[in-house]
Amino acid sequence: MYAVVNSGGKQYKVQKGEVLRVEKLSGDVGSSVTFDRVLMFSDGESVSIGQPLLDGVSVEGHIVEQGKAKKIIVFKYKRRKRFRRKKGHRQEFTAILIDSINAKGTKAAKGAEPKAEAKEPEVKKAAPKEAAAQKEEAKKVAPKKETAIKAETKKAAPKKETVKKAPAKKAAPKKESKES
Numbered sequence: 001m002y003a004v005v006n007s008g009g010k011q012y013k014v015q016k017g018e019v020l021r022v023e024k025l026s027g028d029v030g031s032s033v034t035f036d037r038v039l040m041f042s043d044g045e046s047v048s049i050g051q052p053l054l055d056g057v058s059v060e061g062h063i064v065e066q067g068k069a070k071k072i073i074v075f076k077y078k079r080r081k082r083f084r085r086k087k088g089h090r091q092e093f094t095a096i097l098i099d100s101i102n103a104k105g106t107k108a109a110k111g112a113e114p115k116a117e118a119k120e121p122e123v124k125k126a127a128p129k130e131a132a133a134q135k136e137e138a139k140k141v142a143p144k145k146e147t148a149i150k151a152e153t154k155k156a157a158p159k160k161e162t163v164k165k166a167p168a169k170k171a172a173p174k175k176e177s178k179e180s
Contacts, residue, residue: 003101004040005059011039014059014098024092027063033096035059041103048103056104065095 002015008023014035025033038057041048048054068090076085 001043001101003038003042003057003059005035006037006039007035014101016098016100018098019064020061020096020098021093022096023094024066025063025094025096027066027094029063029066032060032062032099035061041101043103058102059098060100060102061096061098063094064097066092067095068092 002013004011004013006012007025010023012020012022014020027033036058038054038059039050039052041054041057048057069092071088071090074085074087074089077083
């Protein structure tokens with residue numbers, strides 16, 4: 001059984017007993033946390049997908065740790081300008097132990113979805129058979145065309161008529177200058 005939850009603008013796949021590191025959440029170590037923004041839920045047999053969220057499904061856990069992640073270095077540099085800036089950053093996080101995934105009334109919605117999905121692949125399977133039959137027919141016809149083309153290439157190809165270009169325009173005669 002697993003679920004996909006949304007927290008801190010990110011999506012996480014969670015299971016019971018798993019420790020999850022999310023963006024900083026308010027609360028002390030040991031306090032309970034509930035994720036109501038569940039995007040997907042699976043109980044092992046069927047899958048429910050929200051549009052965009054699922055109603056009646058929640059994930060519960062408790063805070064195990066509040067801390068800071070490993071330091072990252074932010075280095076800004078512009079060549080030939082003597083510009084260098086070095087900064088460090090440690091992102092705060094909350095570690096949560098998942099206690100349970102609660103789902104209410106999701107079985108009725110699950111039953112209708114798989115039937116609609118199952119019909120679509122059947123239609124797609126019929127199309128490749130027809131396409132394969134057309135390819136086979138094309139292969140049978142293709143050798144005849146090739147032999148005809150080979151016979152034609154042995155004969156001298158007729159010369160193409162060349163189109164004569166119009167003669168280039170002549171330059172205008174120069175005016176004589178008056179000498180007085």
